[in-house]
Structures are given as C-alpha cells and as structure tokens.
Amino acid sequence: MEALAPELGWPGYRVRPVQRWRGPTAENIDDCVAEEAPIVLMYNGEPHVVMLATPLDLEDFALGFSLTEGIISRCSEVESVRVYERAEGIEVRLKVPPARCEAIGDKGRNLTGRTGCGLCGARTLEQAIKKPPPVRSTVTVKADEMIRALRQLRDRQRLNSLTGAVHAAAWVVPGQGLLQLREDVGRHNALDKLIGALSRQRVDFPAGYVVVTSRASFEMVQKCAMVGVGLMAAISAPTGLAIKLAEEAGLTLVGFARDDSHVVYSHPQRLFHG
Structure with a gap:
C-alpha cells in the first residue's frame, strides 16, 4: 500500500468561549468542543458513502470501514489511500482492485451516514443484516x-x-x-x-x-x-x-x-x- 498522507489541518477539537453557570453564578471560560466533519469515502474515484466523523486517523477509518463492510478482505488489497481537505469536508480516496470496486455497487451505500449510524445507506435487509463468517478465536x-x-x-x-x-x-x-x-x-x-x-x-x-x-x-x-x-x-x-x-x-x-x-x-x- 502506498504511503499514507499526513494528518490534515482539521483538529479533533476546538477551543470556544462559553458561558458556564453554576446555580445563580456565571463565568466566561474557554471550553474544548469535539469536532465532527463530513468524510466522503471514494473508491477508484467513485463516492461510496459520506460519514460524519472526528477528522483524525482517517486512513485508519477508511481501511477499517473497508474491511468491516466487506469491500476488501485484507489490508493489502488497498493500493493507496489519499486524504484531501475540501471547503465542505474531507475526501478519502482509496485505490482498490477493479473487481472489488465493481462489487461495491451491490453493497447498498451511496448515502449519508449520520454520526451514530452504522447501517445508513443499506437498501435491503440483506445488505443491512450481513452475516459475518464464524469466529474461530480461541482467546482466553x-x-x-x-x-x-x-x-x-x-x-x-x-x-x-x-x-x-x-x-x-x-x-x-x-x-x-x-x-x-x-x-x-x-x-x-x-x-x-x-x-x-x-x-x-x-x-x-x-x-x-x-x-x-x-x-x-x-x-x-x-x-x-x-x-x-x-x-x-x-x-x-x-x-x-x-x-x-x-x-x-x-x-x-x-x-x-x-x-x-x-x-x-x-x-x-x-x-x-x-
């Protein structure tokens, strides 16, 4: 897999002035507020899904999503990951084998996923309730x-x-x-x-x-x-x-x-x- 892009300028949080009240007393303070941004995952130039996420560790996010959605079966199938900052959000572009890209259209995404949503974009019950292979772990x-x-x-x-x-x-x-x-x-x-x-x-x-x-x-x-x-x-x-x-x-x-x-x-x- 091609070298991953460095972290972009989007922070994981921002410091904002707020007014905090405790009973009848108020004080003006700086507060750390978590950031979320629209992240579009694109495979071989085609958009697949937009997720709202914390704009950190996005290469990890793209690879993990690709594995858990069954788009790829192993990390080595991803030839490159490129992250681009746009005015409206962030694009993560993955290059995968053409056969994998052709199968993506059957996986039923191509919609926006909200922050707390894991099944957004699925069009059928079969796409939403995917059955994973049996777990063979013997961990104790x-x-x-x-x-x-x-x-x-x-x-x-x-x-x-x-x-x-x-x-x-x-x-x-x-x-x-x-x-x-x-x-x-x-x-x-x-x-x-x-x-x-x-x-x-x-x-x-x-x-x-x-x-x-x-x-x-x-x-x-x-x-x-x-x-x-x-x-x-x-x-x-x-x-x-x-x-x-x-x-x-x-x-x-x-x-x-x-x-x-x-x-x-x-x-x-x-x-x-x-």
Missing part, C-alpha cells in the same frame, strides 16, 4: 484483566478527557494489557479506526479482544466478527439483535462491564473468573 480472557483494561480505557481517552463527547474502542491482548486505542464522536467510527490501525500493523485479530465505551449494538458486534475478534466488552448494554448475532457468529459478548461487575451474554467459555 481473565475477568480481572478485562476490568483493568476498561480502567485503562477510561484513563487513556485523551480527546474525551478534553471534550467529554467522544467514544473509544481499544485493543487488548491477554497478559499485555491495552495496546491500541482510537476515539471518535461515532462509536462505529471509533471501532473502524481501531480495526484499520490494527490491520495496518498486521495484528492477529483472534489473539486479542476489543473493549468499547458505548453500548453493544448489532453493528459493533458485526464489525468485530467480520475480522475474527473473539470477545467484545462494552461498558453499556447490548441490544437483542447484537446478542443474537454474537451467539450465531461465535463471539463472546460482555455488557455492563464497569468496575468489578459485568454481564456475559454469549459464549462465556472465553472469559475466566477467579
């Missing part, structure tokens, strides 16, 4: 290590510590702790960024697991299963559809993972207690 996770990783996740969210407005997804390997983290205003975008970063590093996805700061939605489970991640732990609740997919795909799904408590919804054999 100690519950106390998982809880420590979740504490690390909270402490290492630098953008969220400034703005209080972004989600994070992180990669954890048993015995090594939290190794990689990405943040974004959209939970799906944060996970795509993480998967893209890991794919560039040729990480063995079945060897670790993912922790996220959001709820465990269907799309989050789907993205993890698409690359072979065996366990996902979320600090909030899962949806019924997410649990169903996790059961069918063979993924261990953990929700309400906070402090010293958590709930295991599917395939508990990968998580060990005591």
Whole structure:
C-alpha cells in the first residue's frame, strides 16, 4: 500500500468561549468542543458513502470501514489511500482492485451516514443484516484483566478527557494489557479506526479482544466478527439483535462491564473468573 498522507489541518477539537453557570453564578471560560466533519469515502474515484466523523486517523477509518463492510478482505488489497481537505469536508480516496470496486455497487451505500449510524445507506435487509463468517478465536480472557483494561480505557481517552463527547474502542491482548486505542464522536467510527490501525500493523485479530465505551449494538458486534475478534466488552448494554448475532457468529459478548461487575451474554467459555 502506498504511503499514507499526513494528518490534515482539521483538529479533533476546538477551543470556544462559553458561558458556564453554576446555580445563580456565571463565568466566561474557554471550553474544548469535539469536532465532527463530513468524510466522503471514494473508491477508484467513485463516492461510496459520506460519514460524519472526528477528522483524525482517517486512513485508519477508511481501511477499517473497508474491511468491516466487506469491500476488501485484507489490508493489502488497498493500493493507496489519499486524504484531501475540501471547503465542505474531507475526501478519502482509496485505490482498490477493479473487481472489488465493481462489487461495491451491490453493497447498498451511496448515502449519508449520520454520526451514530452504522447501517445508513443499506437498501435491503440483506445488505443491512450481513452475516459475518464464524469466529474461530480461541482467546482466553481473565475477568480481572478485562476490568483493568476498561480502567485503562477510561484513563487513556485523551480527546474525551478534553471534550467529554467522544467514544473509544481499544485493543487488548491477554497478559499485555491495552495496546491500541482510537476515539471518535461515532462509536462505529471509533471501532473502524481501531480495526484499520490494527490491520495496518498486521495484528492477529483472534489473539486479542476489543473493549468499547458505548453500548453493544448489532453493528459493533458485526464489525468485530467480520475480522475474527473473539470477545467484545462494552461498558453499556447490548441490544437483542447484537446478542443474537454474537451467539450465531461465535463471539463472546460482555455488557455492563464497569468496575468489578459485568454481564456475559454469549459464549462465556472465553472469559475466566477467579
């Protein structure tokens, strides 16, 4: 893959003057506000989808989205990634094999995706509810290590510590702790960024697991299963559809993972207690 473009001038946050009230008292202060921008992903010169995202780590985002959407099957299929700043937003141009580009038209995007939307642009139920291949991961996770990783996740969210407005997804390997983290205003975008970063590093996805700061939605489970991640732990609740997919795909799904408590919804054999 061709060398990636350097980070552009779009910041992850901006400092803005605000008026803050505490009871009857007001003060004028500077506040850090998270940025989001329209990001268009283009394949071989053709626009595929526009997503609202934090304008950081966009090469990772493009690669992760391409993998979790099934546009490519491995990172090496992307010949180049170019990022261009426009007046209205940002273009990310990917060059992929022509056969991959021809198949994109059947994947039902070509619409705008909102910040919190993982299925925007799908035209049929089959396109929206994609079934990932079975998860073959044999990773084993100690519950106390998982809880420590979740504490690390909270402490290492630098953008969220400034703005209080972004989600994070992180990669954890048993015995090594939290190794990689990405943040974004959209939970799906944060996970795509993480998967893209890991794919560039040729990480063995079945060897670790993912922790996220959001709820465990269907799309989050789907993205993890698409690359072979065996366990996902979320600090909030899962949806019924997410649990169903996790059961069918063979993924261990953990929700309400906070402090010293958590709930295991599917395939508990990968998580060990005591």
